[in-house]
Amino acid sequence: MQTAIEAVANHTIINIIFVCGRNIMLFLHFADFNNSQLRQFNVSLNKDQPYQYSPPYLTADALSNSGWSTDSDGRYSIRLERTTASKLPPMINALEIYTLIFHDSSTTFPTDFETIMAIKLEYGIKKNWMGDPCFPVKFAWEGISLTAT
Incomplete structure (x- = not known):
């Protein structure tokens, strides 16, 4: 977290707009x-x-x-706008966007994924975990033990 973007002036709004036709989970990082x-x-x-x-x-x-977000037209907008009490403009260091992809075969339960992501966030795990933690098996996340129950 050695870099950041900051709005040009105190009255400037940071508005990040993107299109994604899937459910998303966001993580915004600040320091x-x-x-x-x-x-x-x-x-x-x-x-x-x-x-x-x-x-x-x-x-x-x-x-x-707080959970998976979805928008009917797939258009998302993240808005950072200063409060009236603020003397400095809004800023952000990093943004992660995760999408929920449905598979025809066995996959990880969404609640299991959410728990793993919460553990990653809580303990500051720096692994490059992307996609389903367990499926497909050849792309399973490093450091995760897989069992089928």
């Missing part, structure tokens, strides 16, 4: 490099209720949506 004044902004996905957030100084932190 503020400036401790001189208050940085506070609202974070929202599409038309969801904004979440007021102030990134910690020199400490990695992450926000995620």
Whole structure:
């Protein structure tokens, strides 16, 4: 987390727009490099209720949506907009977007995937885990033990 983008001016909104025809799970990563004044902004996905957030100084932190999100037209918008109390513009260090892909054969249960992602986030695991953790077997995640029950 050595890089970040910051809005050009305090009144500028960071709006990240993308199209994805699938359910998504987001992880937004933050670590503020400036401790001189208050940085506070609202974070929202599409038309969801904004979440007021102030990134910690020199400490990695992450926000995620509460579950799989889907939009009827597949168009997503992540919006970072400063609050009236903020003296600094919004910023973000990194963004991860995961999609839910359905397979015709046996796959990992979505709740198992969500649990693994929560463990990854909680313990700061730096593995490049992408896709289904267990299927297809030749692309199973490193460090994950597979059992079929």
